[in-house]
Amino acid sequence: MSRVSSRLQGLDFQQAVVYFGFLAIFLFFAVTLYDDGFLTQRNLTNIVLQTAPATIMAVGLVFALSAGEIDLSFGSIVAVSALSCAVALQSFPLPVGVLVGLGVGVAIGAFNGVLVAYFKLPSFLVTLATMGLFAGIARSMTNLRSVPVMNDTFTGLFGSGKLFSIPSLVIWTVIGVAVGHLIYRHTRFGAHVLATGDNPRAAQVSGIKVARVRLYVLMICGGCAGLAGLLYAGRLQAAKYTLGESDLMTVIAAVIVGGTALNGGKGSVVGALLGSLLMGMLNNGLILMNLKVSDQMIVRGLIILIAVAVSLRDTSR
Amino acid sequence: MSDQDVLSLTNIHKAFGGVVAIEDFSLNLKAGEVVALVGDNGAGKSTLIKIISGVYSPTSGDILLDGQKTDFRDASAARANGVEVVYQDLALADQQPVYMNMFLGRELTKGPLNLLDKARMRQETQELVDELDVRIPSASSTISDLSGGQRQGIAIARATHWASKLVLLDEPTAALGVAETARVEALIEQLKAKDLAILIISHSLDQVFRLSDRICVLRRGKQIGVRETKSTDKNEIVSMITGVA
Numbered sequence: 271m272s273r274v275s276s277r278l279q280g281l282d283f284q285q286a287v288v289y290f291g292f293l294a295i296f297l298f299f300a301v302t303l304y305d306d307g308f309l310t311q312r313n314l315t316n317i318v319l320q321t322a323p324a325t326i327m328a329v330g331l332v333f334a335l336s337a338g339e340i341d342l343s344f345g346s347i348v349a350v351s352a353l354s355c356a357v358a359l360q361s362f363p364l365p366v367g368v369l370v371g372l373g374v375g376v377a378i379g380a381f382n383g384v385l386v387a388y389f390k391l392p393s394f395l396v397t398l399a400t401m402g403l404f405a406g407i408a409r410s411m412t413n414l415r416s417v418p419v420m421n422d423t424f425t426g427l428f429g430s431g432k433l434f435s436i437p438s439l440v441i442w443t444v445i446g447v448a449v450g451h452l453i454y455r456h457t458r459f460g461a462h463v464l465a466t467g468d469n470p471r472a473a474q475v476s477g478i479k480v481a482r483v484r485l486y487v488l489m490i491c492g493g494c495a496g497l498a499g500l501l502y503a504g505r506l507q508a509a510k511y512t513l514g515e516s517d518l519m520t521v522i523a524a525v526i527v528g529g530t531a532l533n534g535g536k537g538s539v540v541g542a543l544l545g546s547l548l549m550g551m552l553n554n555g556l557i558l559m560n561l562k563v564s565d566q567m568i569v570r571g572l573i574i575l576i577a578v579a580v581s582l583r584d585t586s587r
Numbered sequence: 588m589s590d591q592d593v594l595s596l597t598n599i600h601k602a603f604g605g606v607v608a609i610e611d612f613s614l615n616l617k618a619g620e621v622v623a624l625v626g627d628n629g630a631g632k633s634t635l636i637k638i639i640s641g642v643y644s645p646t647s648g649d650i651l652l653d654g655q656k657t658d659f660r661d662a663s664a665a666r667a668n669g670v671e672v673v674y675q676d677l678a679l680a681d682q683q684p685v686y687m688n689m690f691l692g693r694e695l696t697k698g699p700l701n702l703l704d705k706a707r708m709r710q711e712t713q714e715l716v717d718e719l720d721v722r723i724p725s726a727s728s729t730i731s732d733l734s735g736g737q738r739q740g741i742a743i744a745r746a747t748h749w750a751s752k753l754v755l756l757d758e759p760t761a762a763l764g765v766a767e768t769a770r771v772e773a774l775i776e777q778l779k780a781k782d783l784a785i786l787i788i789s790h791s792l793d794q795v796f797r798l799s800d801r802i803c804v805l806r807r808g809k810q811i812g813v814r815e816t817k818s819t820d821k822n823e824i825v826s827m828i829t830g831v832a
Binding site: 452455456457458460461462464465468469471472473474475476477478531535536 | 662663666672674676677678679680681682683687691692693694696700701702703
């Protein structure tokens with residue numbers, strides 16, 4: 271019984287890390303950067319707006335990691351999706367552009383997924399390769415040129431617009447996290463994802479179609495990256511091959527800090543949201559501190575290292 | 588009805604390429620009967636379990652379940668027909684709660700969105716573990732927090748819950764201590780009382796003699812013989828297993 275309760279405390283601790291970390295960093299910046307305007311509503315809203323694409327990517331990654339897979343290619347999918355969407359919007363109406371953007375994301379995810387699920391290749395290597403492959407495709411699609419997005423409805427819907435004075439990027443974040451959480455925690459598919467990551471053989475002999483689960487989680491990752499691409503394109507009113515390029519480390523860190531196990535079977539969509547906001551806050555605070563870019567990178571890297579170490583402390587048993 | 592065999596294996600033969608794993612095996616099981624499958628390592632016991640549970644198809648021979656000829660494509664097909672297996676490695680998802688393991692792959696849902704009915708799964712699990720006297724802290728406990736005996740209890744309870752005809756047990760107490768073994772054996776007695784047919788693989792002859800009605804001996808894929816447990820003794824079974832008279 272004491273073993274059980276100590277384990278429960280361990281679980282609480284792991285899940286509480288992201289809340290405490292969030293609070294600690296928030297308070298730290300609130301005090302030290304008060305005069306620099308960290309606490310202004312404008313700055314706080316900005317943090318949420320800037321993290322919206324990363325949060326959506328993080329939701330997708332929770333599914334992949336929980337199923338025991340990983341996706342390293344989502345940053346490249348963001349760029350290819352955003353560019354495809356922007357190009358489509360130049361000659362087609364809005365719904366076509368949106369469908370192209372999302373469809374490209376899901377299709378690339380399916381490409382990853384088929385190689386992993388049916389050709390039995392490790393997802394780490396598959397997506398490491400497709401990360402490079404689609405980064406190259408993104409560069410060659412428009413010869414490194416950025417593509418402007420002139421469609422005002424699109425930029426309103428996915429970027430600067432508001433609904434009842436709530437910024438659309440906040441709404442997308444809420445929808446993405448809510449739908450992700452619902453599927454992850456409250457559907458049979460979510461349960462099958464967790465079982466597949468936890469013990470694939472047990473899942474298999476229990477009649478769960480393990481290969482199909484692996485395919486679907488990578489498609490979800492691709493679809494989320496596609497949506498993140500639309501959000502970038504909407505906010506910046508342009509698509510470029512660099513979109514998503516620098517998100518890999520941030521998003522993985524956000525998801526891990528949020529309580530999702532790297533080796534599957536355990537995770538949290540809401541935790542990933544908090545992890546993502548934490549990363550956004552960190553970015554924002556370090557910029558307000560007027561650190562050089564190189565120093566920002568060093569400090570951010572160290573803090574992520576500490577955060578990941580702390581949140582993984584108990585899972586190695 | 589009770590006279591009819593739940594499981595009937597006739598002239599089962601299984602070869603992997605040129606290697607013969609099971610040769611001309613025949614066995615009948617009735618409801619409420621425990622048959623022990625014994626033999627040395629590599630005698631073909633696990634292969635036989637896998638054939639009955641649909642993991643392998645026999646090269647030749649017939650499998651009848653309740654008198655119906657069956658040809659299971661995979662383990663799911665066998666499960667759909669009331670055959671459950673308790674695997675040696677238990678096939679539990681360690682980081683999930685007990686109730687999710689109990690309903691693994693067969694989760695209950697509710698409402699128009701088909702959302703998981705966790706409350707009902709938790710409640711049914713609690714009722715089941717109470718009925719079978721599997722002592723765990725709660726149906727919501729995480730599997731990795733449980734002892735080996737408790738985990739084995741969950742795996743057997745799961746098989747009981749879903750099996751309508753036949754339970755196959757592969758070394759159910761191999762990793763357990765004395766007290767835990769006794770509890771699992773009590774659990775198996777309860778399955779028997781529920782009129783399920785039970786086929787159990789065990790290396791412990793003491794256990795075999797405690798639990799079984801009949802003992803079937805395999806040696807190098809060959810069926811050496813079947814004995815009534817009451818009318819045989821350990822010496823006979825050991826010499827059948829080893830082939831030394």
